[in-house]
Amino acid sequence: MIKLTVMYPNNVDLTFDKDYYLSKHGNLIAELLGEAIIDSDVNFGIASASPTESAPYAVIANITFKSMESFEKSFGANAETILKDLPHFTNAEPVIQLSEIV
Secondary structure (H helix, E strand, C coil), rough: CCCEEEEECCCCCCECHHHHHHHHHHHHHHHHHHHHHEEEEEEEEECCCCCCCCCCCEEEEEEEEHHHHHHHHHHHHHEEEHHHHHHHHHHCEEEEEEEECC
């Protein structure tokens, strides 16, 4: 299985519309990727290792796919549409990682 992790770095200038992200962007992802999504979760950072320090990432989202082929056919084919939606909810440049789940 392949996991797509999208991390939005936290900083003092960050803007992030949680409501838009969870409702509209989330629905867009679900519609575009459909059954290719095996599992997903969204994590909103509240602190770093020390509860008094800010989380290094404001948001971390994970989407699990059956295979790299499934990822490429679904996300890859819709990446342009997905990326065009980013300015509607954040000014952050996301950090993206693909991982193999073992």
